[in-house]
Amino acid sequence: MTLVIGLTGGIGSGKTTVANLFANYGIDIIDADVIARAVVAPGSEGLKAIVTRLGADILLTDGQLNRSKLREAIFNEPALKAWLDSLLHPMIRQQMQQEISQANSPYCLLVVPLMVENQLQKMTDRLLVVDVSEDVQIARTTSRDQVDGIQVRKILAAQATREQRLAAADDVIDNNGDSHKLHGEVARLHQQYLRLSEKPGRN
Numbered sequence: 260m261t262l263v264i265g266l267t268g269g270i271g272s273g274k275t276t277v278a279n280l281f282a283n284y285g286i287d288i289i290d291a292d293v294i295a296r297a298v299v300a301p302g303s304e305g306l307k308a309i310v311t312r313l314g315a316d317i318l319l320t321d322g323q324l325n326r327s328k329l330r331e332a333i334f335n336e337p338a339l340k341a342w343l344d345s346l347l348h349p350m351i352r353q354q355m356q357q358e359i360s361q362a363n364s365p366y367c368l369l370v371v372p373l374m375v376e377n378q379l380q381k382m383t384d385r386l387l388v389v390d391v392s393e394d395v396q397i398a399r400t401t402s403r404d405q406v407d408g409i410q411v412r413k414i415l416a417a418q419a420t421r422e423q424r425l426a427a428a429d430d431v432i433d434n435n436g437d438s439h440k441l442h443g444e445v446a447r448l449h450q451q452y453l454r455l456s457e458k459p460g461r462n
Contacts, residue, residue, distance in 0.1 A: 261287075262366035262456040263359055263382065267374035267424065268389030270414050271399035273434040273441075277389050278370050280445040287362040289355055291371040291379075298350040299324045308346055348377070355382065365456040375419040375427050385455070387448065388428035390421065391435050 266281075268274045278288050298305040301322040309317060309324065313332060319325045333340045359367060359382070368387075371379050380386045391399075393415065400411045425431060430451075432444045 261359060261362045261364070262452060263384050264366055264368050264452055265374050265380050265383030265386040266368050266370045266389070267372060267380075267386065268391070268434075269396055269418050269421065269424070270372070270411070271396040271403070272389040272391045273399075274370060274372065274389050277387075277432060277434065277441070277445060278368055280442065281368050281449065284449050285364055286449070287358075287364045287367040289358045289362070289367055289369045291351060291355065291369070294351050294354045294358075295347070298347055298354065305347055305350055309343075312342070352379075352382075366452045373418065375424050380427055385429040385452075386427055387430045387432065388424045389432050389434050390425060390428075391433075393421065395435055 266274060266278060268277075278290070282288050297303070299309065300306065306324055309329070313329075317325055317328055317332070333343070355369060359369065369379075369383055371377070374380055374383075374386065396415065397408050397411045400406065400414070401408055430448060432441065432448070434441055
């Protein structure tokens with residue numbers, strides 16, 4: 260069984276940057292955001308169920324899910340979020356499990372933004388948290404997504420706190436700014452995970 264390293268961090272922490280550095284070592288990356296989009300892609304069972312519930316006007320003209328319309332529908336009908344979660348979360352988990360079982364690298368990285376919030380670290384052998392200060396999160400997200408600080412603070416308030424994530428972590432990468440240091444941290448952890456993956460009973 261492949262060693263599974265969970266990778267998480269708050270918005271703007273640099274999860275994608277860190278995942279890409281591991282990918283440079285030939286490590287398989289299983290990205291929950293990519294899977295979440297796939298389970299509602301045109302032709303998917305997930306999208307069919309959403310259309311059955313909300314009607315065809317939840318679609319864009321090209322048949323893709325109209326995400327802004329869906330967000331609006333959830334805002335107007337809070338119970339819809341619970342229905343969506345119960346529909347999509349099992350599909351996402353099943354796809355994650357399938358991709359983990361198909362991983363070919365010595366270990367794989369399971370990247371889940373809301374890992375701690377959804378208790379998905381149970382699917383991993385170790386949890387790696389990308390940690391940054393709240394000020395850095397706000398600065399990076401406002402710059403990247405062209406949104407204001409108030410909106411970013413609302414997103415932060417809906418996520419696990421920095422302390423909650425760090426309490427759940429086995430390993431932590433400080434990503435407050437030094438890219439040279441970041442490369443070194445990833446190189447060190449890569450070696451550590453290779454050693455762990457070679458332990459008897461892992462394969």
